[in-house]
Amino acid sequence: MSLIVQKYGGTSVGTVGRIESVADKVMGWRENGHQVVVVVSAMSGETNRLLELANAIQEQPVPRELDVLLSTGEQVTIALLSMALEKRGCAARSYTGHQVHIRTDSVHNKARIVDIDDARIRKDLEQGRVVVVAGFQGMDEAGNITTLGRGGSDTSAVALAAALKADECQIYTDVDGVYTTDPRVVPEARRLDHITYEEMLEMASLGAKVLQIRSVEFASKYNVPLRVLSSFEDKISGTLISAEDAEMEQALISGIAFNRDEAKVTILGVPDQPGVAHKILGPIADSNIELDMIIQNVAEDATTDFTFTVHRNDYDKSLAIMKETASKLGAREVTGDTKIVKVSIVGVGMRSHAGIASTMFKTLATEGVNIRMISTSEIKISVVVDEKYLELSVRALHEAFGLDQLA
Amino acid sequence: MSLIVQKYGGTSVGTVGRIESVADKVMGWRENGHQVVVVVSAMSGETNRLLELANAIQEQPVPRELDVLLSTGEQVTIALLSMALEKRGCAARSYTGHQVHIRTDSVHNKARIVDIDDARIRKDLEQGRVVVVAGFQGMDEAGNITTLGRGGSDTSAVALAAALKADECQIYTDVDGVYTTDPRVVPEARRLDHITYEEMLEMASLGAKVLQIRSVEFASKYNVPLRVLSSFEDKISGTLISAEDAEMEQALISGIAFNRDEAKVTILGVPDQPGVAHKILGPIADSNIELDMIIQNVAEDATTDFTFTVHRNDYDKSLAIMKETASKLGAREVTGDTKIVKVSIVGVGMRSHAGIASTMFKTLATEGVNIRMISTSEIKISVVVDEKYLELSVRALHEAFGLDQLA
Numbered sequence: 142m143s144l145i146v147q148k149y150g151g152t153s154v155g156t157v158g159r160i161e162s163v164a165d166k167v168m169g170w171r172e173n174g175h176q177v178v179v180v181v182s183a184m185s186g187e188t189n190r191l192l193e194l195a196n197a198i199q200e201q202p203v204p205r206e207l208d209v210l211l212s213t214g215e216q217v218t219i220a221l222l223s224m225a226l227e228k229r230g231c232a233a234r235s236y237t238g239h240q241v242h243i244r245t246d247s248v249h250n251k252a253r254i255v256d257i258d259d260a261r262i263r264k265d266l267e268q269g270r271v272v273v274v275a276g277f278q279g280m281d282e283a284g285n286i287t288t289l290g291r292g293g294s295d296t297s298a299v300a301l302a303a304a305l306k307a308d309e310c311q312i313y314t315d316v317d318g319v320y321t322t323d324p325r326v327v328p329e330a331r332r333l334d335h336i337t338y339e340e341m342l343e344m345a346s347l348g349a350k351v352l353q354i355r356s357v358e359f360a361s362k363y364n365v366p367l368r369v370l371s372s373f374e375d376k377i378s379g380t381l382i383s384a385e386d387a388e389m390e391q392a393l394i395s396g397i398a399f400n401r402d403e404a405k406v407t408i409l410g411v412p413d414q415p416g417v418a419h420k421i422l423g424p425i426a427d428s429n430i431e432l433d434m435i436i437q438n439v440a441e442d443a444t445t446d447f448t449f450t451v452h453r454n455d456y457d458k459s460l461a462i463m464k465e466t467a468s469k470l471g472a473r474e475v476t477g478d479t480k481i482v483k484v485s486i487v488g489v490g491m492r493s494h495a496g497i498a499s500t501m502f503k504t505l506a507t508e509g510v511n512i513r514m515i516s517t518s519e520i521k522i523s524v525v526v527d528e529k530y531l532e533l534s535v536r537a538l539h540e541a542f543g544l545d546q547l548a
Numbered sequence: 549m550s551l552i553v554q555k556y557g558g559t560s561v562g563t564v565g566r567i568e569s570v571a572d573k574v575m576g577w578r579e580n581g582h583q584v585v586v587v588v589s590a591m592s593g594e595t596n597r598l599l600e601l602a603n604a605i606q607e608q609p610v611p612r613e614l615d616v617l618l619s620t621g622e623q624v625t626i627a628l629l630s631m632a633l634e635k636r637g638c639a640a641r642s643y644t645g646h647q648v649h650i651r652t653d654s655v656h657n658k659a660r661i662v663d664i665d666d667a668r669i670r671k672d673l674e675q676g677r678v679v680v681v682a683g684f685q686g687m688d689e690a691g692n693i694t695t696l697g698r699g700g701s702d703t704s705a706v707a708l709a710a711a712l713k714a715d716e717c718q719i720y721t722d723v724d725g726v727y728t729t730d731p732r733v734v735p736e737a738r739r740l741d742h743i744t745y746e747e748m749l750e751m752a753s754l755g756a757k758v759l760q761i762r763s764v765e766f767a768s769k770y771n772v773p774l775r776v777l778s779s780f781e782d783k784i785s786g787t788l789i790s791a792e793d794a795e796m797e798q799a800l801i802s803g804i805a806f807n808r809d810e811a812k813v814t815i816l817g818v819p820d821q822p823g824v825a826h827k828i829l830g831p832i833a834d835s836n837i838e839l840d841m842i843i844q845n846v847a848e849d850a851t852t853d854f855t856f857t858v859h860r861n862d863y864d865k866s867l868a869i870m871k872e873t874a875s876k877l878g879a880r881e882v883t884g885d886t887k888i889v890k891v892s893i894v895g896v897g898m899r900s901h902a903g904i905a906s907t908m909f910k911t912l913a914t915e916g917v918n919i920r921m922i923s924t925s926e927i928k929i930s931v932v933v934d935e936k937y938l939e940l941s942v943r944a945l946h947e948a949f950g951l952d953q954l955a
């Protein structure tokens with residue numbers, strides 16, 4: 142007998158019919174002798190409905206009260222799912238975040254989980270019940286209702302799995318796992334059976350939005366085996382995300398991620414002097430704009446060029462700030478481009494294999510793709526290319542690294 | 549400065565616009581220097597929407613989970629009202645029943661309030677905040693969410709007023725007070741400025757459905773002055789419900805209540821013997837049918853006749869039970885009638901004035917209304933008459949006791 146924590150997202154519980162299907166799925170695990178804790182999101186559409194009510198009153202709703210409001214969404218789902226389980230003769234108990242003391246900090250709308258009191262859940266499990274917990278929500282030390290921000294239900298599930306030392310945390314979603322790349326771009330993309338936490342973090346942060354980054358970090362920190370699988374299929378496979386396994390044969394590259402949301406800003410001919418990086422990037426950071434890639438080149442004439450990427454939504458603001466900075470520092474020119482994308486190859490295999498970067502660059506060169514920026518980390522290499530080359534680049538790299546072959 | 553607990557029902561908070569109006573009303577009290585605690589119901593229609601979801605899964609939803617589900621309705625309202633107050637620059641805090649420890653027993657769907665921990669609310673009030681509490685809900689000793697049953701928000705408000713020793717508990721509703729009788733039957737009906745708890749209890753239980761009976765009992769027990777007033781009007785008057793006041797000049801009769809929901813069952817010619825009442829009424833009570841009026845006459849031939857009234861919904865079942873009982877006891881006949889109504893005059897004044905009953909009977913006789921049953925208590929006299937005489941009887945009595953005159 143093992144203990145499984147399952148999480149079903151908004152689409153998986155979007156209607157009463159879907160909730161009944163989830164109950165069937167849970168029953169299947171129970172009948173195979175497992176203990177099950179289920180974490181659910183709000184029914185799809187419900188959070189937006191509540192937000193509209195709030196926005197009709199306040200454009201920027203008071204954060205504390207927004208949490209009180211939004212947390213009702215999951216509460217509706219836990220009650221309905223528990224009813225569906227009880228109807229099937231399965232003893233079930235629903236709990237809000239408040240009731241099982243999912244303790245968070247006090248940052249309303251994006252709180253972080255601090256602690257979970259698992260005593261009540263353990264007692265129910267021992268008594269043979271399925272425990273259904275509202276995702277996305279908790280309470281702070283003073284007993285105020287908090288929410289973890291959108292997608293926080295994944296984190297709730299992982300945190301519960303960690304607290305309960307569950308054998309596996311299963312994230313049911315509308316895709317059946319993590320793919321080598323987006324199948325809409327590369328039809329030959331394959332579902333990965335296994336991927337490490339680190340790889341998943343790189344894939345997720347680069348735009349493969351299957352799981353919340355924070356939930357993967359949490360799983361990694363507490364070494365909770367995480368499985369992504371489809372709530373609309375019966376087969377139990379999906380993709381297992383876990384720590385690196387020495388015995389496992391590693392592929393060189395696990396996947397190719399890309400991100401269409403970036404824009405590039407360049408400042409040219411800045412007189413080079415100590416502290417210039419801070420003078421250029423400081424005003425951007427002060428405006429709460431998140432920088433992604435940053436590149437600096439020193440030219441021969443003792444001036445320096447800076448290029449960085451930001452989210453496209455922040456492009457206009459960044460450009461304006463940079464123009465102001467340029468005139469202060471006596472820089473030559475500020476340019477920018479929104480028609481760029483970032484393409485990255487990710488894999489723990491590159492730690493122990495040389496030549497991966499050169500394979501990547503050669504592949505892109507062969508296809509006539511001009512690389513505009515390069516950035517590397519221990520397990521990923523990212524390049525910025527013109528937007529029009531996105532599909533071409535991803536397909537070429539997918540083939541070059543053999544990702545379309547059966548593992 | 550006084551402390552006011554206000555309760556706004558579902559219609560009063562039925563839309564975002566109505567919630568804004570409630571916020572305006574609360575601001576008015578605040579600006580006059582009062583401390584305010586607001587208790588709200590679910591937005592009208594919301595409880596039914598939730599019930600439909602539950603019923604789509606279970607015809608008889610698990611009571612514990614139904615409470616988890618339904619309690620979200622008020623939680624939405626407290627958040628929205630607090631936002632509306634904050635928007636007006638008024639510091640506000642919302643609380644669920646769970647958060648302010650409205651402790652109840654464990655009877656899901658119709659729990660009773662046991663205790664309220666008022667520390668948190670007091671602290672907020674001292675800090676100048678308006679406190680907004682979800683009505684209708686609480687938690688049992690084990691921390692399970694409970695609800696008080698429909699209309700329980702009135703009781704929440706009175707219980708909070710009692711715990712906080714509030715100066716007044718105001719129940720805002722869609723009528724502007726308690727009337728001498730239903731204005732749809734008697735256009736001359738007047739709003740009462742004042743009525744005692746006892747009178748209100750008799751009026752309410754007899755069908756003048758302005759307030760939940762339980763909330764009036766609660767108010768009476770803890771001597772909380774209760775005011776019923778309209779949430780759609782600006783004037784603050786309504787009807788004050790409080791303990792009897794010796795200095796107050798009492799009207800003989802405060803009002804005339806009536807009830808169209810009753811049906812009458814008669815068993816004739818039951819051989820009279822000790823314990824016969826129990827043999828007749830026991831099977832009715834065992835079927836969870838509530839008896840209202842009960843009358844027994846002993847005939848000259850050592851047999852006895854019983855007549856009782858039940859809710860019309862229980863009529864068929866009662867008649868069937870009674871026919872079975874009749875054959876067991878060797879009674880002569882069982883008859884019944886659903887075309888009856890109960891009309892009652894209510895007033896603490898009748899304690900100290902004789903002749904009230906005879907005025908009632910004479911008035912009805914003059915109008916040619918045949919009385920089918922009579923039942924009396926200390927402050928009310930009820931008669932059962934044919935349904936067709938309802939309006940005639942109520943109007944005649946209203947005039948006979950001078951209720952259409954200005955007090």
